[in-house]
Amino acid sequence: MEANAVNHNSNINNSQPLTKAKAPQPPRTGTAVRITTKKSNSQLREILQQICSKYLKDAEENTQPRRYIQYSVL
Numbered sequence: 231m232e233a234n235a236v237n238h239n240s241n242i243n244n245s246q247p248l249t250k251a252k253a254p255q256p257p258r259t260g261t262a263v264r265i266t267t268k269k270s271n272s273q274l275r276e277i278l279q280q281i282c283s284k285y286l287k288d289a290e291e292n293t294q295p296r297r298y299i300q301y302s303v304l
Contacts, residue, residue: 263277 263281265274265277269277
């Protein structure tokens with residue numbers, strides 16, 4: 231009898247699949263680094279230092295850092 235009550239409920243539509251609700255996502259902030267060739271540890275340190283310097287400079291100047299920094303090493 232319960233099943234019949236559910237089947238006759240006009241608020242239920244079995245023809246559409248249920249989808250998960252998506253919560254609002256915060257903006258992504260970060261750094262993307264793509265290194266396509268083998269680098270030495272000292273070269274990697276230099277690359278990371280350049281990236282970190284940008285964020286430190288922005289913080290000191292009280293400005294917004296770039297939302298994305300794409301940095302490619304060829």
